[in-house]
Amino acid sequence: MMPKPRKTNALKNKSSKNKAIKFALVSALLSSGLAAAQTTLTVAAFPSLDSSIKAIIPAWNKLHPDVTIKLQAQEFADHHNAMTTALATGQGLPDVMALEISYVGKFAEGKGLENLDKAPFNAGALKKLITPFTIAQATSSDGRFVAMPTDIGPxxxxxxxxxxxxxxxxxxxxxxxxxxxxxxxxxxxxxxxxxxxxxxxxxxxxxxxxxxxxxxxxxxxxxxxxxxxxxxxxxxxxxxxxxxxxxxxxxxxxxxxxxxxxxxxxxxxxxxxxxxxxxxxxxxxxxxxxxxxxxxxxxxxxxxxxxWGGSFYAIPTTSKNKAMAWEFIKFMTTQDISQITAFEDNGAFPALLTAQDNKAFNDPVPFLGGQKARLLWRDAARKTKPVSVNxxxxxxxxxxxxxxxxxxxxxxxxxxxxxxxxxxxxxxxx
Missing domain, CATH: 3.40.190.10 (Periplasmic binding protein-like II)
Structure with a gap:
């Protein structure tokens, strides 16, 4: 067995120099904020909306590598029951809450969701991008806009x-x-x-x-x-x-x-x-x-x-990451890539008007025997009148x-x- 070689002074000096360089790099990263701890954004959803989120997470990660999406998914009724309880107690609320249309009116009348029309969200400028009839669905009787539409159900x-x-x-x-x-x-x-x-x-x-x-x-x-x-x-x-x-x-x-x-x-x-x-x-x-x-x-x-149905994203007033929660909601609702990814993944019909003009709408739907059903749905969506919620x-x-x-x-x-x-x-x- 060969004896283990001893370090020379030159090797020792080189090792010490490398350690010093690594320490300096880490210090620089920390001071610049680049090595800051990951932000975790909690998103609560239900099927098949959870599938849409999973499908788009890789694209989100490219834009926000320092923000981890923690998806909490439950069955439809369980999710909405959990959110009802959480809003009533103020405990266990996520940063972003998904809601189905039949629950939006009920949740809108409480005070547990942010008014997205107000600063720093200023959603008013984005409403023109969305299928018109969904805006009324997410507006409370006193005029608060509490949830951003992501998909609709013609x-x-x-x-x-x-x-x-x-x-x-x-x-x-x-x-x-x-x-x-x-x-x-x-x-x-x-x-x-x-x-x-x-x-x-x-x-x-x-x-x-x-x-x-x-x-x-x-x-x-x-x-x-x-x-x-x-x-x-x-x-x-x-x-x-x-x-x-x-x-x-x-x-x-x-x-x-x-x-x-x-x-x-x-x-x-x-x-x-x-x-x-x-x-x-x-x-x-x-x-x-x-x-x-x-x-x-x-x-x-x-x-x-x-x-007939539709999904929305809301921000509870208790959210600790409201700015990033709003970035996530905008990413899911006002970006063609997110809307079309969800559409192709599970048939979630986009609420975003520009996404409805995507070439994917001309594609035949294999599950429907090659029927070009998306064109029929788009026409129906644009002829559906706004529906008030209560x-x-x-x-x-x-x-x-x-x-x-x-x-x-x-x-x-x-x-x-x-x-x-x-x-x-x-x-x-x-």
């Missing part, structure tokens, strides 16, 4: 082409009127055994949201007047059509987002579904990926247009859904159900 008529072909039904014939839609459903049921739709409630939900007038929300107008009334033709017709579907035995009585709902899509036992454009991404990624090529889309019956929307929806179930399951008179719903909503809203 209301869409999804159908299984293979099922309709088997029944000999032309999808265009289902689009003329809601009565024609139901008539076609009877043929589909008789010839294939497939239900027209998973649940008659879905028919009510889309009709009640279709072709709203300027200044109207689903349940309240922009002056906080309740629209639910036994003489309101929109609600009367929506309940009547839903009842016709149920009475004719055309729905499967399956709850949305249940395992049975997924199975129905996989097996083709449900012929149609009304939803936002985002359903395509959900079907493709995890709900029924093996049905690729079997689905098609078209506009809503009677030339209707309706918003802090009592979720209360009104819960009450309406309960009364609707009595109409469908207990044959309660529709006008009585709407009158009862109105009384309950007014009592809860006082």
């Amino acid at each position: 209301g869409t008529f999804f159908y299984r082409k293979d099922v309709l072909d088997k029944a000999g039904v032309n999808p265009a014939s289902m689009d003329k009127s809601w009565e024609d839609y139901i008539a076609a459903g009877k043929i589909i049921k008789a010839k294939t055994g497939a239900s027209l739709i998973s649940n008659a409630v879905s028919v009510f939900n889309i009709v009640a949201r279709t072709n709203l007038k300027d200044g109207e929300g689903i349940y309240f107008d922009n002056k906080n007047n309740l629209l639910v009334d036994s003489n309101n033709p929109r609600f009367v017709r929506a309940m009547t059509l839903a009842k016709d579907v149920r009475k004719s035995g055309l729905d499967s009585k399956i709850g949305e987002w249940s395992n049975e709902w997924f199975d129905a899509f996989k097996k083709g036992t449900v012929a149609t579904q009304f939803s936002g454009a985002w359903l395509q991404g959900a079907l493709q990624s995890y709900m029924a990926p093996d049905t690729k090529g079997l689905w098609r889309v078209q506009n809503l019956p009677e030339g209707g247009y309706a918003p 802090k009592y929307d979720s209360v009104a929806d819960s009450i309406i859904q309960t009364e609707l179930s009595k109409v469908l399951e207990q044959n309660k008179d529709i006008k009585v159900a709407l009158a009862d719903a109105r009384k309950q909503i007014l009592r809860r809203a006082r």
